[in-house]
Amino acid sequence: MNGENTRSNTLTRKDFLRYMALIAGGSITVGQYVACQNKTDRYAHITGKINGASAAIGHRIREGSFPVPEVTTYTDTLIVGSGIAGLAAARKLQQQGIDFKVLELEPTPGGNAGFGKNAYAAYPLGAHYLPLPNLQHTALLELLEEAGMLTGYDAAGLPIYRETDLCFDPEERLFIHDRWQEGLVPQFGVQAAALSEIQRFLAEMERLRQVKGADQLFAFDIPVANSSADPVYTALDQISMRTWLEQKGYHSEELHWYLDYCCRDDYGADAAAISAWAGIHYFAGRKGKAANAESSQVLTWPEGNGRLMQHLLQFSKESLLPNSLVYQVTPAGDKVQVDYLDVHQGITKRIVADHCILAVPQFVGRRLLPARPPAANFVYSPWLVANITLDNIPAGSGYPLCWDNVVYKGRSLGYVNAQQQNISQISPDKQVITWYLPLDHLDPVNSRKYALGLDHAHWVKLIADDLAIAHRHIHALIRRIDVQVWGHGMIRPHPGFLTSQERHAVQQSGHSNIFFAHSDLSGISIFEEAFYHGNKAAENVIARRRS
Incomplete structure (x- = not known):
């Protein structure tokens, strides 16, 4: 598949199975993948593991049959989820002196951050x-000023960012036509037309x-609500x-590849699967400026x-309760009862709150809240992220190693040099790169299912061979590959979704003291949208407490 214009045709399920068999060097039986039992010498030295969200525990929500909670506690506001939206809501509540708790399924907070x-x-x-x-x-x-990343403003009112937080050059x-060029827009070897x-x-x-x-608002803005x-x-x-x-009238192969890359980067699917409004928003929504940096x-x-x-x-560090599987949220008069499983203790508990913020995606929220x-x-869109430890990254012809490194028409989105921002004067013994792959071979459900069924050996071969397109002898340099599978990595703004009644309807919970906060409410999964919805939910809590 690598080296082809991968967006020209949609793989059938049979084609996908055949493809995965080929890259893994193994065989397939009906309905499942069979990993290669014996690694070749080329990959045998590469260690690592597969990480991922706690899907097995989370899927217990579908099964139900939880016992009556054994312990009941109380708080003003209960936040479900500690991704960026949940943490942003917690920050605003804490600044207002409001008591809260945060329940998180995973052992650690952050979600895809x-x-x-x-x-x-x-x-x-x-x-x-x-x-x-x-x-x-x-x-x-x-927020950035509070974190010390924004250090002030110049006379024209433009932000000044801390130099160590801006992406270092290059x-x-x-990688196009067997050499590296500067920038991701295809230029080298591209025809004048x-x-x-x-x-x-x-x-x-x-x-x-x-x-x-006509309403004097920017056609494309961040947050999307503006x-x-x-x-x-x-x-659109x-x-x-x-x-x-x-x-x-845009027909060039290079431009179409670039737009596929951009859509896959932010939305997890190519330009044929993404709304034109969202595709344009990728470029036109951002209008950032700085006194000491280019807008890009x-x-x-x-x-x-x-x-x-x-x-x-x-x-919210002191209020965070990790390893907590919330399985039911029940309005009870002017209160909200939130029932959850303490995974470590193996017992069910209940928190009774005056307010509840569900900082979870809609496919989770609809299972928690009755009706x-x-x-x-x-x-x-499902995703895979791999962090790769290797002796060094081989030099190639053309432009030198950068922060972001992409292969033209590659299956993946390339890799980020995790040590690009390293300010230490001491060079580490190994290099670490982060490799990204949107799992869009099939529809999301089947891509998710098959990806979760693959073992580490399959991913090692796929990742190493993808890197070898630009770095021919990189296999021997790789020491470890740790794989992170995101079954529901980001919301996909497919045509018609952003303007749909359904997206607008889910903004409201139907209960005066339950609020939603997640980037999927915007239809675009970026930090700014999650932060916006977290703040908005907290503001709703604050306003209700004052009324």
């Missing part, structure tokens, strides 16, 4: 950067970045990004957005 660490580097398990925030997003700017490169088309597209995105609707409701622009949600490209620059850290998560966590309507239109 979590991170890991080995002897050589910290590394992200999911999200790994934050673009410069829009100047109108004052709440986020205040930032991005693309295609280059002209790419420039026309980028100019159009710049125009749309500044355009406003975007214009003008039908001229919202109608009814067609796919690929259809929009074709309607506008990003904030990043060795542990990715784990650095931001750690800052948020300090406001919650199904969220069938909410589609989640």
Whole structure:
């Protein structure tokens, strides 16, 4: 599959099984994958393991049959979920002196902003950067200032960011026509007509970045809730990004690959599966500026957005109860009863709260809250993230090693150099890179099912062979590969979803003291949206307490 224009055709289930058999060097029986029993010498030295969300425990919600809670406690506000939305809500409540507890299924907080660490580097398990925030997003700017990442403003009112938090040079490169070029937009070996088309597209995105609707709101903004409701622009949600490209006369192979890459990067699926509004928002929604950085620059850290998560966590660390499987949320008069399983103690407990914030995705929320309507239109893209420890990254022809390194027409989204932001004068003995793969070979349900069925040996071969496209002899240099499978990695803004009645309807719980907070409410899974919804839910709690 690597080396082809992978977005041109949709794999059938049979094709996918055959593909996975080939890359694993094993055999397949009907309905399941069979891992290769004997690794070849080429991969035998590579150690590691598969990590992942606690799916087996979480799936107990479907089974039900939990015993009556043995212990009951009380709090003002109960937050379910400690991803960015939950932690943002906790921060705002703590700043107001409001008592709260946070229940989290996993042993550690953070959701897809979590991170890991080995002897050589910290590394992200999911999200790994934050673009410069829009100047109108004052709440986020205040958070960055509070964390010391934003150090002040210049005379023109532009933020000044701490240099060690801005992505170090060189930032991005693309492996195309057997060499590395600077930047991810295809240039090397690209025909003049295609280059002209790419420039026309980028100019159009710049125009749309500044355009406003009849309501004088930006057509595309962050948070999404601030975007214009003008039908001229919202109608773009009814067609796919690929259809929009074709309607506008964009036909070059290189531009279509680049748009597939961008959509897979933020949404977990190619341009044919993503709303044109969302595809354009990828470019036009961001309007960040800084006094000491280009608008395209990003904030990043060795542990990715784990650095931001750690800052948020300090406001709720004492109130966090990990290893807690919430299985039912029940309105009870002016209270809310939240029942959960203490996984470590093996007993069920109940917290009675005045308010409840469900900082969980909709497919979880609808199982917790009685009479919650199904969220069938909410589609989640599965992902795989691998952190790879190796002796060194082989040099290639062309542009040198960057923070973000992508292969043109590659199956994966390439890798991030986790040590790019290292400010130590001492070079570590090993290098650590983070490799990203949106699991979009099949529809999300089947991609999720098959990915969760693969063993470590399969992933080692797939990942090492993908890296070998640009680094021919990298197999011998890899020491360890740790794999993180995200079964529901991010919400997918498929055509029609963002403007659907269903998305707007789920913003309300139907109960005056229960509030939702998750990036899937926006239809776009980025830090800014999760942070926005966490703050909004906390503000609703604060307002209700004052009424």
